[in-house]
Amino acid sequence: MLFTRKTLAxxxxxxxxxxxxxxWGCPFNRLFGFTCPGCGLSRAWISFLRGDWRLAFKSHLLxxxxxxxxxxxxHxxxxxxxxxxxxxxxxIFFAVLLAAYHLLRG
Ligand SMILES: [Zn+2]
Known part of the structure; x- marks a missing residue:
């Protein structure tokens, strides 16, 4: 069985x-005071789920x-x-892509 109680828990x-x-926002940003490569993902998903694709891609391209x-x-x-x-x-490919995107967006 794929999903046991332990797996679900x-x-x-x-x-x-x-x-x-x-x-309360990005823990990395709260700890160190600058953005991480994942900053903007939550905003992007919220915008996407509201139907604002433009703002979603503007918040985080990936x-x-x-x-x-x-x-x-x-998994x-x-x-x-x-x-x-x-x-x-x-x-590795995604990590490089994420790092490159982070460096380019500043
Ligand atoms: Zn972050």
Whole structure:
């Protein structure tokens, strides 16, 4: 069985931790005082869900693939353990893309 109680509980704990961490804004920005490569993702998703695609892409260009990459990363040792090298390539590619975007947007 793919979803056991432990799996569901783990997912729930991670979702709650994530929500708690980002409730008052970016924790990285709060700690160090400058933006991180992920800053703007929440704003982008909120804009996207409200139907404002322009503001969503303006807030963060990579907001669409970001949750997919997070999902892949979180499940790399379970759902995708047979293709770890491919997963690693995807993560490295996305990290480079995210860093480049962060540097370019300033
Ligand atoms: Zn941030």
């Amino acid at each position: 783990t997912h729930l704990v991670f979702l709650l931790l994530f929500a708690f961490l980002f409730w 907001f669409l693939p970001a949750p997919v990459v997070v999902f892949l990363f979180a 790399r040792d379970t759902l995708f353990r047979r293709c770890q090298k491919t997963m690693d390539c995807i993560f």
